[in-house]
Amino acid sequence: MKPPLLAALLTISLCAADLTPAQQKLNVDSFEYAWKTIRDKMWDPMPAGVDWKQIHDELLPKVQSAKSMGEARAAMRDMISRLKMTHFNIIPSDVYETVATKAKGDGEPGFDLRILDGEAVVTTVEANSPAAKAGVKPGWRVVSVEGKDLEPVLKKLSETYKETTTRELIMARALLAGLSGPRGSQAKAEFVDGAGKRVPLEVELVAPRGMESKFGHLPTQHVWFESKKVSGSGYIAFNMFMDAGRIAPQFSDSVQSCMGAKPCDGIIIDLRGNPGGLGAMSMGMAGWFVSKPNQRLGVMKTKENELKFMVFPRAETFDGPVVLLTDALTGSTSEIFAGGLKDLGRARVVGTRSAGAALPSMFERLPNGDGFQYAIANYISEGGKPLEGIGVIPDEEVKLTRQALLEGRDPVLEAALAYIRKQKDQK
């Protein structure tokens, strides 16, 4: 199996080739379209203090005189970079195509990974998955995919996105995309185990964990929910804020199982790797932990209006300690939820900084074939700070390490349990 996105990343070419007049026109049309869209959709008439018209007049000649797609794209990216915001991007047509192609194959090998100290490290392996059957263990490094060494890829991505909070998110997603493909096909990857031995494996790609969920024109998602008791505390994890009709009741049942005559010492909600989803779900879930009325998680500001993310308290709420676990792949609605509950003083955030990618954004294809991503709203958490480009800063920073994973430990979860124990002892 050829890993599609990875291949595209490796083959992105900056070589210059003369453009035809028709291509030049398409680039100008694309520039104008992107410029006008941002002008019309941007909630702030002077984003990042810049004069948008002046930027148009400065950069249009560069697009007009561009000798290659690379030059034209660079001018458009220059325009977008002036906003100093994530969720605005010009995506090269080959990468854009490849991302779209990826949706045709949703098979996965059954493990998750993170970028830890610049290396791709397996963090979880699903029980009974092909990866588990092949012997893959948490803490193993992934060093090559389809015979291609990951080190230069990771270096390139790391350098490209070094200024953003989304660097690890982009890197991890690119690698996971490279390891995906049609169900039933094989992913060839090489690992380094705990003893430092290289382990080449071919792992079958199977349906992702969870149940299929469809929401509008979005690709079919696999949504899972997990709940258990750990050392007297409730532990809840779900992979995205989607499929509200199924996930919200399970969340409610899990919280309620921690209430009553024998309440849990605390509740831990693991948002690591959770990219968000339906923003409104954050309000309903927060209602289990906030008893005071008229509280809000934050405000989303669009060009037309402001939307307050209100919390609707349940008839009975869980009043014990709540700990939210975050990492660099905690994004969007997960950040709204974590940032808001933190700002309200209702939850402690443990882990590493979230992705800082809370803006709702749209993807469109430009006339020249490139992809165009733009945000349509800004979000300010209840504490008064935007989440975009900053993320949710944990109250207690705890990093996952390869060594801990190899030892079968989860230091982030351990820190959360320690905090809850301390709260209980102080009672």
Add this chain to the structure above:
Amino acid sequence: MKRNRFLRITLATAIAASFSLFAADEALPKPETIIDKYIEVTGGRKAYEKHKTEQATMSMEFVGKGIKGAGTRYADANNNVIESITLEGVGKIDQGIFNGVVWETNPMTGPRVVTGSEKADRLRDSRFNGLLYWRELWKSAETTGVENVEGEDCYKVVMTPAAGQPETNFYSKKSGLLIKRARVVTTPMGEIPVEVFTKDYKEFDTLMVPTRVLQKMMGNEIAVTADAVKFDVEIPAGTFEPPAEIKKLLAK
């Protein structure tokens, strides 16, 4: 040929301009005249008063987004209402009014009892045969002009409630039918401007009902199609009772 065409256009423009001038001078009908006409063309006061319950089945779509759903609505002459919509990927959203209590359950936001001006808006909107009682429901009404809505000249009638924001209703000059409503909906998340277009009027048991309602809000277009409307059906006991989670909130 070109000249003739130009003349025709010029003439047409002149005639239109003179009509415009005439229209500007034309006394606008009083709002009660316009609303009474609407009642008349949709079936008449007696037809409305005859009905004591209402049941509708509907389908819903976020236009261009691929989000679809289906639902039902029950209402009775005691102003009890329950609307249930099941949206793909979201689940079942219920909104109800029972003995003056306005409530909502939504898998995304959870259960809540609606209060304040949002409650007032919903009670006014859901009054059974509310059209017949508009004088009670609105503090004032005023015809403010004529505006073209989707190719149809309409009287603009501004309805002002005792509290909250006014709404503007557009009634076709020709047919007398309500074509559009422009309003600001109060929600806990903020005030949201909404345009509601009422289309495809069809007769159900002597009453003309718009079977396609298009709501435009926050960049979304939500099309609701009434698949069936029935009057005076027997509504099972307990239909309007709020669910347990709402009762718990009320008891809090």
